[in-house]
Amino acid sequence: MTMEKPWRKGRGALAFGFFRFPPLATSALHPSSLLCLVVSLMLGGETVSAGPNPEIWAKATVPWSWQFPRDHGAHPEFKTEWWYLTGNLQDKVGNPYGYQLTFFRHGLQPVPTQTGSAWAVRDIYFGHLALTDGKNRRFCFSEKLGRGALGEADFATRDCSVRLDDWSLHRTGESVFEMKALAPDEKFGLELAARPVKPAVFHGNGGLSRKSAAPGNASHYYSFTRMETKGELLIGDQRIPVTGLSWLDREFSTSALAGDQEGWDWFCLQFDSGEELMLYRMRNPGDRTDPSSSGTWIPKSGLAVPLNNDGFHVEALGRWKAPGGKVYPSGWKISVPSLNLEGEVQPLVADQELRLRRIGNLRYWEGACTFRGTRNGKPFSGRGYTELTGYATPIGQGMKE
């Protein structure tokens, strides 16, 4: 389980990148929103010295001494942390659905400088929620943001117990992750319970996922790659009982990445065989694949096998034009020669772009997909999630340093 760097730029990079808008991008949008200014910058992490003394944040320099359930909870000594859930579900008659629910915590200052006020900000919190209805080819998304004052958010440190307003994620005594989120307009939501059926996968060196050569430019990172999930989705005024598989990413860090990438394409696939694949393609100018791109193969045993950039190929098959004219790739041919694996990833619905406004103009594509192909010459299929960033809104300045 000590795969060196296959996850070097894993979900952490993605999540960071989302919020790194160059300042001018924000001004083009919601000129009246203070939030877009504040938050987009706050999430710039290392590029902006948020607190009076950024050195006070803990850095990921040596492998973390993992202790559960404590490490399912928050690590406020680190600047940035998230709980990132995606999953493919189906209702009783087999109609496919996808969901994404993400909780972020971002520290602004280790100790708030405003004294005597419950509003003094240490961390800010935000959440993203998206649902895909494969049968009706519908996609909806929503977001939440808060400073956590007066019980607005509660990110516990003893175990996974995360709440932002009325969105929540809790781990029960039976190690089931129960989540609940309803879009503020009440048009859609979910109430699911996800039970890991494989042990946690620790990325990098015992979970220490290095981001660059500099010591401390790393994160602590683990995932549950296969979680049996059941519960209900709310779409319109319908409550739909569903079952399926989820994937949870957990990461906390203080230093973020360096790089000149324009964005990335990320895939997680859960095969019907009980195996999983994660692929991650960093894009350099001219849509060239960065050598740091990597992947992970998780066999039934749960022992992760790293894949480096040469170990897999991703080729876009089609294009999808987002509202506003930006173009995303859509549909890919994927092959992993070492596994003798080959096939096509196709989105469940073409438009699974989140167009968020509360934290500036943030657009990225995060959607449920299906996989059809062969392994060792035999039909091989599965489902998963794909994430595409940097196509509609640029990834931030911070990434380019």
Place this chain on the structure above:
Amino acid sequence: MNWSTSLRVFLAHGGRDFLAHKTLTLLNIAALAVGVGAIVAIQTVNETALRSFRASLDLVAGRPDFTVEGQGFRLPESLLPILRADPAVREATPVLQVVASLPAHPGEFLHLVGVDPFSNGELVTYRLEDALKNPADAIAFVSEPDTIALTRRLAERLGLKIGDTLRAVHGGRETTLRVRFLLEPSDDLVGADDHLALADIATVQSRFQLGGQIDRIETILRTASPAEKETVRQSLTERLRPRLPAHARAGSPDRRGREVERMLGAFQLNLTALSLIALVVGMFLVTNTVAANVARRRSEFGLLRALGLGRRALTILIVAESLLLALAGSILGVWAGLEVARRLLGTVASTVTSHYVLLSMRDVTVTPASLIGAVVAGLVAAALAAWWPAREAARVPPVDALQFGHISDRAVARFNRFLLPAVISFAAAGLFSLTALHGGLPQTGFLAALGVLLAAAFTAPLVAHALARVRPARIPAWILARSFFLRGLHRHSLAAAALAVSVGMALGVAIMVHSFRVTVDRWIGESIRADLFIAPSTNLIAGSLEPLDPEAETIATALPGIRAVGSYREIRLFLDGAPAKLAACKLEVLKTCNPLPILSSLPGDPYELCQNGEYAFVSENFSHRRHLKPGDTVSLPTPNGLRPIQVAAVFRDYTTESGLILLDRAIYQKITGDLNLTSLALHLEPGTPVQPLIDSLRAQLRPRGEFLIYSQSALRDEALRIFDRSFAVTELLRTLAIGVAALGVTLSLTALVAERTREIGVLRATGARRGQVLRTIMAEAGYLGATGISLGAITGFVVALVLMRVINRAFFGWTIDWHTPWPLLGSILVFVFLVCLLAGLPPSLRASRLSPAEALRSE
């Protein structure tokens, strides 16, 4: 004959006469311009005031669906989670405001608003301009302890740049703030107060030690349609009621705007009514001119009729001609009105600030609708005014009209017909007074005033006739003038009526303002006994009720030669939907050093009652408007619930328009938990020199911020200054009305001179000298002036009576003792008479310059 014929005749015909009689035309335009201008000016100032207020409100709060606010006292921030948890609420965001003085910038202040940028996203109406240019700083808004955003205008005025620091004091707490952003309101909020500054709510709480407190919660509701909003609001209010403190008010945010509008309503109605009187006076003039026109062009109209123009068409023709003039006058009036409004803004803003709410206006904002409204008012007034003489003209048979010199004398015999309308108007005035006072319709008070003025107008011909009966001395010019005046009564009656109305209004307002001023002055002399007063400067500049530095009381008490230190706390609140002030002071000090002018009280010593239990003094106007007597109960909404307070006594007070409830300080602090003070009153040992004490106080207080320190006489002067400023606009309108009336004199005489050109020619031809003609016409102006003035003088007293005893009572509930400002009245009357003579001069000169030959040839 039909409309199109009228139109053709009109087009071919209308303008020619205007050009031929330029003076008349210009005077007519000027009269209407003044009338319309007055309306536009007042309307604009009123609108600007309201818009500025709303814009300031919106800039701070955005346009939420639902608001919970603390009145008088702040709210606990713990209410926010309750709102956020409610299923009807989509977003809820807190607002905390303070007014802070700036020791380095005397006279300026900050209206600092603490917001939560994380939850007010849907409500923000501003942007932090420089945050876009220097984005790394944007975080500072929430994370740095001292960051604020200033409006660009204020920053420029204070000479501050991004990054500069600024010392600010609020409630005795001084702090340093750093300007990190400039605030740009969105386009529709131009006009908002530029003293607004923004900071994170944590910054405001921690800088001024206001942890746990907020002023308002602004809420966006989850509703599908705007139609549902009201229902949702109501059910939410119901659900919240048991969980909100008694002093919290929940509901539509429009309500606050509406309340302020209502609060300002009386003030604005006052001004609007006065501006309408200027238009009414203008109408008299139009009627007069049109009548003159009609008389002069009698033969011309007769010809038109003879050629087949119908009565209706002729009426329309005449009205349309006057509309053409009215249009020019109205447009001119709009322009002039806007100019006047610009000059009035400052005065009105400070009046509103010292009486109602903080208001700052820099430029006029007015909707096209109200400008069009004013123009339409001008046109309608002109049409109405022209209709009567036009119809009269159209009724004359063409044969009569073509005959020369037939109609002029007809009016003389018929002036008696105005007696009945005069009586009816006067009776209506009485009736409206009753409905204003007892019928719950305070607005009808203005109708009562209008009735009095109309009665005066209708009486004008009678008075003119009566005056003309006085046998003149045997001076030829005078005898001639009298006969001219008598024969010109059909024309002069209107000018005299206009004059009487203006003079009556001017005198009425003068008497009322004077009486009020003397009453207030005497009251100040009787009731303000303390020798020195201390208050935070922001209370004067910003009209706020910010708490006084508690240290000031300690410093004051320690001064030598102090007999007693009285403290005063005042807050504004709404009781049963109407504004009121709640105040607290040390009654023991008041009783010994400065007893209240008590009008009625419960048996026993009201001071003792109030010191020992939940009793209060209430001001006279409070008791009047709410029909409360000693022994009755008022429910006070406090952070500790609704507290029933019994009225122990009613006292006379002129400090606030909204009415005052006065509690003992200890009782007030017990029931509200509010320990703040608003001001201090220092009573000195007899013989203690005041100036050294003031110097010592200034020296000790200066490092603690900006304070107002008034001696007794300085406070009196300040109170009277505020008083005078409050009536500045009223006095201006008064002057305007006299100006319009003076124009009327000129107009009337100009018309008559034109009418009598031939007659004057005969006079000159039979040997009258120019000087004699001049004197004759001037004497006629004198007759006219005397009529208007004598009638106006009487009317003035009646108007004053209505203003003081009806309108004031119905709207404000003050007691105003009658004081007649004889010297002022005398000088106004002399002034108006001189103005009349002056107004008579141009037509007189014109008449005297007529060459006999030409005059005889004319018409």
